[in-house]
Amino acid sequence: MHTKGLLVVLMILVLVSSAAAAELEGRTSVGVRFPFFMPVFNGSDFTYINGNHQPFMMGWNIGLDVRHWHSNRLALGATFNYLTTYDDTTSLDNSGKDLNDSDHALAKLTGLAFGLEAQWYYVPEWRLQPYLLGGLGLERWTVESQVTDDSYNSTDLSFKIGTGLVFPINEKFSIDAQVKLTTDFINLSEDFPEGFYGPATWEDYSDRPFHGYVEPSIGLLYFFGGEPDTDGDGVADSKDQCPDTPQDVKVDDAGCPIDTDKDGVADYLDKCPDTPAGVKVDAAGCPLDSDGDGVADYQDDCPNTPAGTNVDAKGCAPDADRDGVPDQFDKCPDTPQGTPVDEAGCPKDSDGDGVLDNDDRCPGTPGGIQVDSTGCPLVKKITEKISLNIKYATNSYEPDNASKARLDSIAERIFAYPETRVEIRGFTDSRGAEAANQTLSENRANGVMQYLLSKGVPQNQMTARGYGEDPKYFVGDNNTEAGRAANRRVEIESVQ
Numbered sequence: 001m002h003t004k005g006l007l008v009v010l011m012i013l014v015l016v017s018s019a020a021a022a023e024l025e026g027r028t029s030v031g032v033r034f035p036f037f038m039p040v041f042n043g044s045d046f047t048y049i050n051g052n053h054q055p056f057m058m059g060w061n062i063g064l065d066v067r068h069w070h071s072n073r074l075a076l077g078a079t080f081n082y083l084t085t086y087d088d089t090t091s092l093d094n095s096g097k098d099l100n101d102s103d104h105a106l107a108k109l110t111g112l113a114f115g116l117e118a119q120w121y122y123v124p125e126w127r128l129q130p131y132l133l134g135g136l137g138l139e140r141w142t143v144e145s146q147v148t149d150d151s152y153n154s155t156d157l158s159f160k161i162g163t164g165l166v167f168p169i170n171e172k173f174s175i176d177a178q179v180k181l182t183t184d185f186i187n188l189s190e191d192f193p194e195g196f197y198g199p200a201t202w203e204d205y206s207d208r209p210f211h212g213y214v215e216p217s218i219g220l221l222y223f224f225g226g227e228p229d230t231d232g233d234g235v236a237d238s239k240d241q242c243p244d245t246p247q248d249v250k251v252d253d254a255g256c257p258i259d260t261d262k263d264g265v266a267d268y269l270d271k272c273p274d275t276p277a278g279v280k281v282d283a284a285g286c287p288l289d290s291d292g293d294g295v296a297d298y299q300d301d302c303p304n305t306p307a308g309t310n311v312d313a314k315g316c317a318p319d320a321d322r323d324g325v326p327d328q329f330d331k332c333p334d335t336p337q338g339t340p341v342d343e344a345g346c347p348k349d350s351d352g353d354g355v356l357d358n359d360d361r362c363p364g365t366p367g368g369i370q371v372d373s374t375g376c377p378l379v380k381k382i383t384e385k386i387s388l389n390i391k392y393a394t395n396s397y398e399p400d401n402a403s404k405a406r407l408d409s410i411a412e413r414i415f416a417y418p419e420t421r422v423e424i425r426g427f428t429d430s431r432g433a434e435a436a437n438q439t440l441s442e443n444r445a446n447g448v449m450q451y452l453l454s455k456g457v458p459q460n461q462m463t464a465r466g467y468g469e470d471p472k473y474f475v476g477d478n479n480t481e482a483g484r485a486a487n488r489r490v491e492i493e494s495v496q
Contacts, residue, residue, distance in 0.1 A: 023236045024069040027226030033219030037061040037083050039210035055209045059085025059100045072124035083111035112140040129166045154190035154202045158182050176219035183212035369416045377416035386492040397447030411455035421496035424449050426466040429484035442466030
């Protein structure tokens with residue numbers, strides 16, 4: 001019943017305790033504790049009065065302790081306890097399970113216990129802080145007869161072990177639940193006469209009714225000293241490099257939230273806490289996935305996959321024909337390897353002449369030009385000098401109809417080969433003024449170029465130049481009509 005009650009008290013303390021782990025280094029506490037101590041018996045064969053029994057009952061325990069924390073893990077302290085109980089001469093079994101009662105008592109037991117203890121707090125970052133303890137003690141026992149008023153004493157050295165749990169209430173107060181076992185191991189003095197309480201003196205522990213005791217107790221600790229810890233993370237403000245840490249967040253020795261995977265995102269915010277070292281992460285601590293394909297950048301062999309593309313474990317889209325277009329979007333999935341393809345994964349025909357690029361020997365053929373099976377124009381490239389004797393109408397530089405028909409075929413030959421550059425040259429005979437003839441030759445050359453432009457020949461493929469009546473370009477005798485007619489001409493010749 002008493003054990004159940006103690007457990008209920010402990011559960012209530014857990015529920016009401018709301019403070020975070022405190023900074024204890026350098027602090028000191030003074031505490032008062034109660035309520036029980038339980039003698040540890042040799043067994044049920046202690047012979048006294050009317051039979052074999054375990055004489056002393058569970059008694060009261062009132063104590064004081066002082067502790068000083070040398071670090072958040074280690075505290076050293078001193079204790080003083082007053083212990084008292086009675087025996088029960090009617091009990092032949094285990095008196096230790098019954099609470100202190102003097103109704104059937106032959107003797108009263110009291111003890112003054114002094115102790116020096118070390119306590120080790122093995123998870124100081126927790127809000128509820130468990131600890132282990134060990135130490136040495138000095139016990140002064142007095143047994144007082146309830147019949148004759150005689151009393152005798154025994155003084156012993158003891159060792160102490162135990163465990164406990166500290167429940168912070170606020171910065172100043174904590175509850176301390178503790179269970180401690182004390183065992184006497186050296187008798188320093190005793191004055192018990194034989195037969196006073198037991199068959200012999202109390203020098204030998206085997207002749208005593210008990211040789212140790214257990215203390216289940218609850219303590220109230222008051223703290224003072226030390227340094228303030230404003231954010232309650234267990235690190236003093238003077239050492240806290242992250243003074244605004246949210247409550248209940250685990251921190252390191254510098255008071256900063258723990259970042260186990262060292263990705264720059266604290267564990268309490270990190271949705272991907274096991275990110276490999278050196279991997280770039282987002283605000284949630286997860287590896288970046290720049291192309292949004294579901295494969296993190298550090299594992300993605302194809303980091304620029306278009307949105308919506310199905311990818312494999314390496315972040316690459318399946319591409320069976322290896323043409324650079326994922327199978328998901330490839331309308332020509334069996335393209336021979338090495339064949340240039342368009343965005344749909346089909347072989348390219350860049351110039352639109354009906355011959356695929358990988359078969360096209362003339363890949364830049366302009367649109368509308370008829371080509372052969374190799375993708376080259378059916379019309380021949382201009383390699384010869386072309387001479388035109390154009391009949392012009394009066395005051396006109398527009399070629400006559402017969403010349404236009406020939407110029408149409410010439411325009412196709414120039415246009416079909418974009419790399420071709422031609423010069424259009426105008427010439428006159430020797431009649432008339434030289435300056436007038438120069439202007440006339442230029443106008444006739446420009447007239448031909450304008451006609452070719454109207455047929456779609458690009459400007460950058462042509463230049464026009466007049467040579468007038470320069471004798472070195474004459475091809476006929478200017479003294480005859482036939483010779484003069486031959487000299488009045490326009491020539492077209494490839495210069496590239």
